[in-house]
Amino acid sequence: MSERSDEIIGLAERLVRHFADKGLMLATVESCTGGLVAGAVTEIAGSSAVLDRGFVTYTNEAKMDLVGVDPAALAAHGAVSETVARQMAEGGLSHSRAAVSVAITGIAGPGGGSDAKPVGLVHFACAGPKGIIHKECRFGAIGRQAVREASVIQALQMALEAS
Incomplete structure (x- = not known):
């Protein structure tokens, strides 16, 4: 277990309680985290009341097929871009029953x-009831696991803020 594990579990617990209290469902659309956000949420008892589904869209084809990312956006901006992240979040909403989608x-x-x-x-x-928000983080070359863990923390925080 990493030193960030406690922070991730704490945020996931807050998210499950908060979403359950509000009657909200979450969808995750994950590329570089490969399902770690959905995995963190499902570590928490009661998560079945708040996690609608998780999409692992590691390839460009998966981004297009599963959540409707526009091929032209991928060609123009690349998979790692604000445009594609926004389309992933919007697609998470339109391809689920969730009220909030994090990408x-x-x-x-x-x-x-x-x-x-x-x-x-x-x-x-x-994407959620308050509209769509974007954030760019430059974690640096801190190691693959550290980037992924920092990304899970950021995604959980954003989902809480968006609800």
Whole structure:
């Protein structure tokens, strides 16, 4: 277990309680986290009342097929972009029964980065009753696991804020 595990579980517990109290459902649309956000939520007893579904959209094809990301957006901006993160979050809503959808797309590393899109760059979007919000984080080359864990924390925080 990492030092961030307690923080992740604490946030997931808050999210499950908060969403249950409000009668909200969550959908996750995850690329670089590969389902870790949905996994964190399902660690919590009672999560079945709040997690509608989780999409693991690791490839561009999965982003298009599962949540309707526009191929032109992928071609113009790349998978790791604000535009695609927003489309992933919106697609999570339209392809589920959830009231809130959180999306993550990034470069966890250690390879795959460039000058324009370095390792540790992650785009988040959350769609819900308050509209859609986006956040870009540049965690740096802190290691694949650390980028993914930091991304789970950010996504859970955004889902709480969006509800």
